[in-house]
Amino acid sequence: MLSEMQKDVLTEVVNIAIGRSAALLSEMTGRKVELSVPYIDLLTVQDVESPIFSQIVVDKGHIISSSIKFGTEFKGKAFLLFPARQAKLLVGLCLGDSANDTNINDKDLLDTDFDVLMEISNVILNTIMGGLGNFLESKLIYSLPEIEMLFVSPEGQRVLLQENMYVLVLQAKLGLADNQFEGAILIALSLDSVTQLISRIDRLVGNLHESVF
Amino acid sequence: MNQFFDRILDHLNLGVLLVDNNHSVLVWNSWLERASGVPQEEAVGRPLGEICPCFQKDSFKEMLDNAIVNGEHRFCSGMLHNAFVYPKDRGGDITEKGRQNMQIEAFYQNGKVFALIQISDITSQYRRINRLQHLLKELEVDYESVKESEEHAKRNALYDPLTGLCNRTLFYDRLKHSLDQAVRSGQLVALLFLDLDGFKSVNDSMGHLSGDLLLKEVAARLNTAVRKTDTVCRWGGDEYTMILSDIKTKNDVEMIAENIRSLLSAEFNLGDKKTFITVSIGISLFPVDGDNSETMVKHADSAMYSVKATGKNGYQFYSIT
Numbered sequence: 059m060l061s062e063m064q065k066d067v068l069t070e071v072v073n074i075a076i077g078r079s080a081a082l083l084s085e086m087t088g089r090k091v092e093l094s095v096p097y098i099d100l101l102t103v104q105d106v107e108s109p110i111f112s113q114i115v116v117d118k119g120h121i122i123s124s125s126i127k128f129g130t131e132f133k134g135k136a137f138l139l140f141p142a143r144q145a146k147l148l149v150g151l152c153l154g155d156s157a158n159d160t161n162i163n164d165k166d167l168l169d170t171d172f173d174v175l176m177e178i179s180n181v182i183l184n185t186i187m188g189g190l191g192n193f194l195e196s197k198l199i200y201s202l203p204e205i206e207m208l209f210v211s212p213e214g215q216r217v218l219l220q221e222n223m224y225v226l227v228l229q230a231k232l233g234l235a236d237n238q239f240e241g242a243i244l245i246a247l248s249l250d251s252v253t254q255l256i257s258r259i260d261r262l263v264g265n266l267h268e269s270v271f
Numbered sequence: 272m273n274q275f276f277d278r279i280l281d282h283l284n285l286g287v288l289l290v291d292n293n294h295s296v297l298v299w300n301s302w303l304e305r306a307s308g309v310p311q312e313e314a315v316g317r318p319l320g321e322i323c324p325c326f327q328k329d330s331f332k333e334m335l336d337n338a339i340v341n342g343e344h345r346f347c348s349g350m351l352h353n354a355f356v357y358p359k360d361r362g363g364d365i366t367e368k369g370r371q372n373m374q375i376e377a378f379y380q381n382g383k384v385f386a387l388i389q390i391s392d393i394t395s396q397y398r399r400i401n402r403l404q405h406l407l408k409e410l411e412v413d414y415e416s417v418k419e420s421e422e423h424a425k426r427n428a429l430y431d432p433l434t435g436l437c438n439r440t441l442f443y444d445r446l447k448h449s450l451d452q453a454v455r456s457g458q459l460v461a462l463l464f465l466d467l468d469g470f471k472s473v474n475d476s477m478g479h480l481s482g483d484l485l486l487k488e489v490a491a492r493l494n495t496a497v498r499k500t501d502t503v504c505r506w507g508g509d510e511y512t513m514i515l516s517d518i519k520t521k522n523d524v525e526m527i528a529e530n531i532r533s534l535l536s537a538e539f540n541l542g543d544k545k546t547f548i549t550v551s552i553g554i555s556l557f558p559v560d561g562d563n564s565e566t567m568v569k570h571a572d573s574a575m576y577s578v579k580a581t582g583k584n585g586y587q588f589y590s591i592t
Contacts, residue, residue: 085330086351168400173348180346188341200344
């Protein structure tokens with residue numbers, strides 16, 4: 059739905075914002091954290107069935123979903139999703155354990171593990187949404203972050219998003235202590251919000267064209 | 272009315288504080304007084320960083336600004352930050368500070384924006400989880416050692432500890448399985464009963480240790496004489512049995528028996544000693560010589576005694592005469 063130029067603008071906006079997340083997470087964990095968003099696209103709920111969506115979003119099966127609602131003029135809900143099988147290792151590394159200390163087969167997450175995951179995802183989602191809010195020159199109001207473990211089937215992915223017509227899909231990569239974690243950020247947006255986002259991007263692209271020619 | 276709400280605030284089992292855009296404290300409830308040792312009248316009006324040192328850090332100041340300016344809602348886990356409010360004299364000792372979770376959000380009142388902070392104590396939950404984790408680790412270690420000794424007991428129950436060959440229990444189980452399969456496939460099953468000739472004299476002249484070495488080496492050579500699907504068993508003492516499944520003709524069994532005789536006829540090196548040994552083999556065939564495990568064993572044993580009686584070092588099939 060987005061042209062290459064529009065994707066480039068959005069990727070830059072998000073990657074500048076996410077750089078701040080990486081710095082905050084590094085400070086919190088005392089370890090070098092690298093974050094990047096190599097892929098962004100705007101999809102409709104119908105596209106959820108396309109292979110590209112499944113490839114980007116997450117494996118089928120159990121996933122950790124952390125979400126915040128945001129509102130005012132630009133409104134919707136942002137989800138950070140990543141496979142549950144990576145959760146225990148991510149928590150362990152954040153708490154200073156080595157990869158060898160963590161039993162990656164251990165699927166049982168404790169309440170305190172969810173707290174750590176909630177804070178990490180809170181930092182990431184806040185900075186991305188903050189970055190988009192600044193880009194749109196729109197002040198956002200955020201809800202409490204919510205975290206849960208979900209079992210995702212292809213039908214489940216549709217149900218997750220059916221209330222919303224458009225989904226901004228961001229592939230997210232996090233590097234921590236020589237380990238790579240992959241997840242996805244889905245920002246479910248109303249038609250008004252999508253229009254606002256695209257027109258802001260186009261305005262910026264137009265200004266760039268004018269300054270070049 | 273204000274007094275009424277103040278009393279409610281003071282009854283809450285969590286810390287509630289409000290700061291303005293200069294990060295000065297406006298609300299400081301009783302929970303925070305107990306947690307910090309700083310009374311409300313001292314806290315209100317002071318910069319938060321003076322009472323809670325973590326708010327002197329840029330990252331925490333930024334959380335307050337982001338709530339007030341951008342409306343962000345932020346959660347901080349006690350697992351990553353330990354505690355946020357604690358008595359001044361415990362600042363250096365992390366273990367005494369306990370663990371707290373914190374939420375920061377924007378609070379709007381009469382056109383002004385403040386940062387509302389809620390702090391809850393998770394120290395007892397953290398300690399409970401810690402104890403639970405230790406308990407689970409101990410249980411895991413216990414479970415591993417139980418599993419290990421179970422494996423050991425299971426192995427000893429089914430295998431001969433000296434040679435590693437299967438014992439009679441496993442032998443009968445496999446024989447029954449082979450006979451059942453042969454009924455379906457229509458193939459023959461051969462049961463070989465082997466007894467070493469002159470083993471007692473090896474034991475007597477060279478000692479039990481050499482005798483044991485000889486039994487182990489015989490077991491190793493017997494294993495090389497059969498297919499992976501066949502079974503070699505130590506029956507007891509110097510006696511072995513073998514189950515050969517899916518046999519087409521009697522001739523196939525003769526070739527294997529001859530091969531065994533030949534393999535065992537080679538010299539045995541038992542440490543610094545050397546010796547030779549021969550074997551007497553009795554053979555029964557299913558279904559011609561018996562239709563059940565016990566009869567098959569009895570007839571193979573009987574055939575082995577016929578070999579012993581007629582000069583040893585050979586093999587014979589069971590015959591009624």
